[in-house]
Amino acid sequence: MDVFKSFRSPSGGETRVLDDIDLDIRRGEFFSLLGPSGCGKTTLLRILAGFEQPDAGQVIIGGQDMTGVPPHLRNVNTVFQSYALFPHLSVQDNVAFGLKMKGVPAAQARTRVMQALERVRIADFASRRPDQLSGGQRQRVALARAIVNEPQVLLLDEPLSALDLKLRKELQVELANLQESLGMTFVFVTHDQEEALVMSDRIAVMNRGRVEQLGRAEELYERPRTAFVANFLGSSNLIEGTVLSVDGKGATVQTVHGPLRTTHGEGLRPGQNVTLSVRPEKLRMERDDETEGNEIRATVDDIVYTGAENQYLLRAGGQQLVVFQLNADIGADEDFDYEEQVALYLPPDNLVVLEEA
Amino acid sequence: MLTVRRFFATLGPGTLWLAAFLIVPALVMLGYSFLTRTDLAQVGGPWTLEAWGRVFGYDALFQEWTADNARVLWRSVWVAGLSTALCVLMGYPLAFYIARQDARRKNLLLLLLIIPFWTNFLIRVYAWILILRPFDLVPSLSATLLGMVYAFVPFFVLPVYSSVEKIDWRLLEAAQDLGAPPLRAFMTAVFPQTLPGLVAGILLTFIPALGTFVVSDILGGAKTAMVGNLIQNQFGQAGDWPYGSALSFLLMGMVLLGLWSYARRAGQKGLEELV
Numbered sequence: 347m348d349v350f351k352s353f354r355s356p357s358g359g360e361t362r363v364l365d366d367i368d369l370d371i372r373r374g375e376f377f378s379l380l381g382p383s384g385c386g387k388t389t390l391l392r393i394l395a396g397f398e399q400p401d402a403g404q405v406i407i408g409g410q411d412m413t414g415v416p417p418h419l420r421n422v423n424t425v426f427q428s429y430a431l432f433p434h435l436s437v438q439d440n441v442a443f444g445l446k447m448k449g450v451p452a453a454q455a456r457t458r459v460m461q462a463l464e465r466v467r468i469a470d471f472a473s474r475r476p477d478q479l480s481g482g483q484r485q486r487v488a489l490a491r492a493i494v495n496e497p498q499v500l501l502l503d504e505p506l507s508a509l510d511l512k513l514r515k516e517l518q519v520e521l522a523n524l525q526e527s528l529g530m531t532f533v534f535v536t537h538d539q540e541e542a543l544v545m546s547d548r549i550a551v552m553n554r555g556r557v558e559q560l561g562r563a564e565e566l567y568e569r570p571r572t573a574f575v576a577n578f579l580g581s582s583n584l585i586e587g588t589v590l591s592v593d594g595k596g597a598t599v600q601t602v603h604g605p606l607r608t609t610h611g612e613g614l615r616p617g618q619n620v621t622l623s624v625r626p627e628k629l630r631m632e633r634d635d636e637t638e639g640n641e642i643r644a645t646v647d648d649i650v651y652t653g654a655e656n657q658y659l660l661r662a663g664g665q666q667l668v669v670f671q672l673n674a675d676i677g678a679d680e681d682f683d684y685e686e687q688v689a690l691y692l693p694p695d696n697l698v699v700l701e702e703a
Numbered sequence: 704m705l706t707v708r709r710f711f712a713t714l715g716p717g718t719l720w721l722a723a724f725l726i727v728p729a730l731v732m733l734g735y736s737f738l739t740r741t742d743l744a745q746v747g748g749p750w751t752l753e754a755w756g757r758v759f760g761y762d763a764l765f766q767e768w769t770a771d772n773a774r775v776l777w778r779s780v781w782v783a784g785l786s787t788a789l790c791v792l793m794g795y796p797l798a799f800y801i802a803r804q805d806a807r808r809k810n811l812l813l814l815l816l817i818i819p820f821w822t823n824f825l826i827r828v829y830a831w832i833l834i835l836r837p838f839d840l841v842p843s844l845s846a847t848l849l850g851m852v853y854a855f856v857p858f859f860v861l862p863v864y865s866s867v868e869k870i871d872w873r874l875l876e877a878a879q880d881l882g883a884p885p886l887r888a889f890m891t892a893v894f895p896q897t898l899p900g901l902v903a904g905i906l907l908t909f910i911p912a913l914g915t916f917v918v919s920d921i922l923g924g925a926k927t928a929m930v931g932n933l934i935q936n937q938f939g940q941a942g943d944w945p946y947g948s949a950l951s952f953l954l955m956g957m958v959l960l961g962l963w964s965y966a967r968r969a970g971q972k973g974l975e976e977l978v
Contacts (some may be wrong), residue, residue, distance in 0.1 A: 417879040430877035434895045447882035
């Protein structure tokens with residue numbers, strides 16, 4: 347246990363920006379705070395950095411209570427969304443600044459600065475000014491300026507969001523590799539679910555100042571606990587229903603599409619209203635006229651070709667359902683047409699029961 | 704390429720104006736400085752260096768040297784310097800204070816800063832006599848300094864304010880984040896961003912202060928004359944235009960030398976920011 351923080355309701359004016367956050371970030375992990383804008387993730391990051399103080403609660407970093415400690419006395423560094431490089435200093439002076447503040451001898455500082463610049467592959471630009479660099483290069487400098495101090499925790503505030511898609515994807519991989527090789531604790535703020543999934547060891551999905559769910563990428567994706575998580579991480583089909591029966595292997599839920607089996611029956615009671623969530627790519631479309639277990643009848647409403655996959659919008663029981671099908675998987679007899687009647691199989695294992703919101 | 708037509712359309716009016724009302728008169732003045740006073744406010748031959756000799760403290764035959772002019776020049780420089788320094792001390796924090804207010808208060812404060820200009824400058828300087836008389840301060844050098852700071856503070860605050868307005872405050876957080884204590888963070892992240900405004904403000908204060916004569920005339924009296932008063936006197940009562948012209952060119956030379964050395968040190972970018 348390395349970073350522990352818990353605090354209640356820091357209220358900015360009347361609205362609670364963060365409410366009852368209790369996170370335990372482990373040493374050396376790549377931890378992401380994921381959520382839509384205004385969910386409080388940046389505020390949380392700023393509290394970790396010391397720019398803002400919680401109204402209540404504690405921030406513990408490396409076993410030490412850091413609540414109320416000003417930013418310059420925290421062994422935590424931030425990579426800012428806007429880079430925030432000092433425009434009048436060269437790249438190497440920017441990177442050396444933190445070491446200078448710590449009183450590291452000049453010769454030693456120079457070596458460490460060059461090492462950091464090489465780590466982020468920007469050493470050739472050491473004597474340039476920030477305004478002579480591209481966005482991606484500036485981001486590398488900002489990264490070097492932070493990691494050179496070997497902070498206990500590195501905070502990253504949407505550092506890739508200003509870059510174009512291709513560069514962003516490259517840097518995602520690089521950033522994840524860097525974190526691994528440094529063994530440094532990264533706390534990464536993003537609103538981009540794919541970014542979080544690609545890089546993180548664990549993700550805290552935030553919504554309206556609260557942590558909705560915390561877990562590894564697969565956990566969050568395969569077993570979302572709330573409708574918000576199900577929809578914010580990828581897309582989901584939500585089906586409402588009432589629990590008919592619960593047994594050792596799962597539960598049967600009565601829905602507008604008839605009874606559906608799910609293997610996730612833990613803690614359910616018959617008669618309870620529940621929402622089932624299933625990912626679009628887990629659904630299987632078939633041409634059978636007869637419906638068997640966990641199959642429902644649907645009509646093809648629309649087909650969207652996106653390159654790697656086809657997205658089908660289906661109509662069933664007064665509800666719209668989305669199905670993704672990889673193009674590679676689509677055989678000759680599985681090329682469905684508009685208004686075609688299909689049987690849709692919902693694998694019981696992939697029907698996840700959401701908590702009531 | 705700057706074609707003839709484009710030259711007249713864009714730079715023409717300004718160039719003509721400057722040529723007619725600045726360059727030509729200045730050259731006439733430069734010519735005067737090598738002539739002699741023939742009568743009150745009259746100039747004529749022969750060509751001579753007499754006026755320039757007197758500027759540097761020599762008599763007409765370059766025999767004797769007195770320190771009177773040197774004393775006046777030195778006084779002008781340090782009084783202008785001190786009043787500029789006081790403007791910086793007072794105006795720099797003030798510019799931050801104004802820039803950090805909400806829009807309504809900001810406009811109000813800027814208005815208050817500009818309102819004095821609605822009243823004639825001469826009247827405002829005379830008003831200082833009334834204010835300072837009970838303290839037995841007029842005429843004195845302190846009164847002159849006070850009057851100069853009063854007159855120039857707005858010219859210092861406005862350019863600094865416009866720099867402060869544009870500050871990227873996120874850099875301050877970056878500096879703190881990297882371990883800089885508050886003052887150090889300010890000097891690293893904020894101060895350099897205010898430099899263009901600071902330099903502009905200092906120039907807008909120091910240059911007029913160096914040539915001031917109204918304030919020193921009204922609040923300072925004869926014993927604390929500045930180079931501005933000396934020049935004014937030559938074109939007025941003394942009617943010695945060659946001497947006055949030479950003094951004016953000395954003052955102009957000092958200002959240009961200052962600007963040139965600054966521009967050299969700051970490089971190309973410094974000049975750009977200056978304008």
